[in-house]
Amino acid sequence: MIEKILSNESLSRSKLGESYLCLHGHFYQPPRENPFTHEIPLEASASPFVNFNEKITAECYRPNAEEGNFAAISYDMGPTLAAWLEIHHPEVYQQIIDADRQHIARYGVGNAMAQAYNHTILPLATTRDKHTQILWGLRDFQQRYGHEAHGMWLAETAIDLECLDILAQYGVTYTVLAPWQAATPVDPTEPYIVRLKNGRSMTVFFYNGPLSGGVSFDSSMTSNADVFAGSYLTGNLVREKLDNGEPQLILIATDGELYGHHKPWRDKFLSYLIQHGAPAEGFEVCTLERYMQIQPATKEVQLRTPSAWSCEHGVARWSGGCTCTEGESSWKSVLRRALSRLAERGDLLFEQYTAEVFQDPWAARNDYLALRNGWESEESFWSRHGKSGQRPEQQLEYRARLLLEAQYYQQYSFTSCTFFFEDLDRIEPRNAIAFARRAISLMWQAVDVDLQYDFLQDLLPARSWRTQQSGVDLYKGLPEVDAGLLPPFPLGM
Template identity: 45%
Template structure:
């Protein structure tokens, strides 16, 4: 009988919740008795799973914005996660961690240079944190198009994981990896997760209340066709929100430990493994086409993140928010290109390399001088520094959870609008155009159906804070050598 295997994949992500002015995550009342949602989820999920050693036994991706917070809040827990992933890498030559685009952007809705930025920053962050290159990359919300897959392949990524309905062929075998043929002779491996098992883990708490029963009633029957073992080697992936294990569903961190650590005695027992390791032995032998602009959490493509969608009722505000932020992004890009193009043929290479500044490897001055290869005046270095900051917050304002839920009056949409205000402010400080009034007018059409909170109110609240700080502390200058 050919080998059968199961992989549990956990997708772990939180947006950049830090206040742009203080660098601290503010108090979030809904997270009581914790100060904010990061702390609450950490205590219920990230820490206990790390202490149990679960990150060594599963496939996982951990968002860079979450990592940044975790390193400052509980570096010991993050060190445990890295250590567990490294054990696999040192043992097998390929780790069980996957990279993730830096700000969890819905990539099919992004411009090409923003897709490249998110992917390159995400890969660089994984390398910086885990000490080796990632074999795979998890796409935010599994949202995909061919251009995104092409960029993954161009950047050396071997595989990603998608939902089975994202394949054009409805008859795919989810136990097998597939090639997606791309341009310039490149191709990328795609695994399709097992929908029934993933649904049970994610949305049926009764199914995961007992590890033995889950193995006997759900996993083992999936290993055979019509009650008889199949002949082909199969890997069945159970994909889920990683925060399910202890946060969304209490005690499921213990379920995960039991399932992946216990030696089950069933005669058809299979192993637990992960995609990168599986590919070392079982390469794809067939190809598939993906359905463009699809995702794992919206059956209407990527509509959930740009317009009203049946997946999240009362979403009329989403189109206005998307249009407003797209307009701001266009203006930030125009000013950036105008400033950098006299010194570089490929203006976006400077932005791609900016991750080195975020990691503290170089100062922004060193980066600008290295990439632009010019003896720039101090004022020009300062201007480009501020435009790079505007680009950073432009990236932050497209984090996916800003559009995910049904109402605008939530923490997540307020975060993306605050990021937009910060991007507009840095653009203004750089001596570029002042977008405040025009952005305010566009965001005034974004309105909560529940509370009537408007986008321009959130936007101007942050702008007024910035104005107050500038008036109160006009002598404070940011040291670009230390940024």
């Protein structure tokens, strides 16, 4: 099927002259594994599947891979999803990876974008964590796809100028934003340049807001691909550009799970639109990096920062709460403060106790993903990061590895979905607290310092407006772990 799409001569030239369509799918699942057992608990609401990863694979990832849709669209596959697919459905995983390779073979550029590793809202992260999230995402991409990423999808398209500048420092050349993230009105049918520090820049593609929103939330729009192409797509072309033969791009960006999971059978809609509907109306189906070759950005734009695609209030949805979600949202600021304070304490311990073995503890953390996943040997890692290029004695190395692993789970606790929804008493905040507890456990084992007590004190004011469960109640309700893996639970709490 991939070969069928890539050899389709109808994609070679637009009847309208220079009309292009790009569909971007953001394929991502947050980590659901118990961080102590590394197993996903049974999720009854995913029945007849054992968990939602299995359900969404059957409804979305597998059919889109088998139909060849990944070969024609622009897409990013989140690292936590990629890692799960690689283990549990390697044939689906490989088809998705091969789609990018097929695109390179045909056009000389890939169609896959990287993703910041833990789907963290980067404007709310520290500068150091921004570097780690971006570097981990780029390293994961390079390992899986076999080449460096030139584009990166940012969680919720949340940006500030610092995170864009860090992207540019590491060789990323483009990203995708919502049109309302521009400080002034823009023409979303063309890319723009954002000027950054020291002569650096970033190309940004603004997706078509009405079409992307309609595809996501209005089922009637995606019931017939011919009607969609002939009415909605052509209706969003800029007539002046059309008359002048100027190139223009319609970019539709949505969650990838839309195509078959959130909306059943929409994988078929996507396949037909790519192969028949759009070409019949004169659109060439194109991907973002390829379009940059055809028509590089020439205009500059100023951005609203911080901003995101699913919050009208900057990034308040993931910090202090806002009217983007129903109910009382003060729990969000309390939970974020608890996680941030835990991370601050953990960072101090990490820096203090690894200074004697690492030349630069934070550079070692940035490279830890490759060591953890076996992409780099222990000898190579220590020759680059050990003091004087030396591997430490066994006990110190063991302690350093525990502290690196604690940093790994600290990063997991800031997954964006923790704060996306309306209430504290949900699986997403509970998972974030579980990842934080795993970090507490690892630091307890490494240096015998109790970070649990202060974390629980910080969690106590966080409360569900629906069930009145507190953050401490959620912590106490987590699965039991073996004795000795956590500090003693404080009495009376």
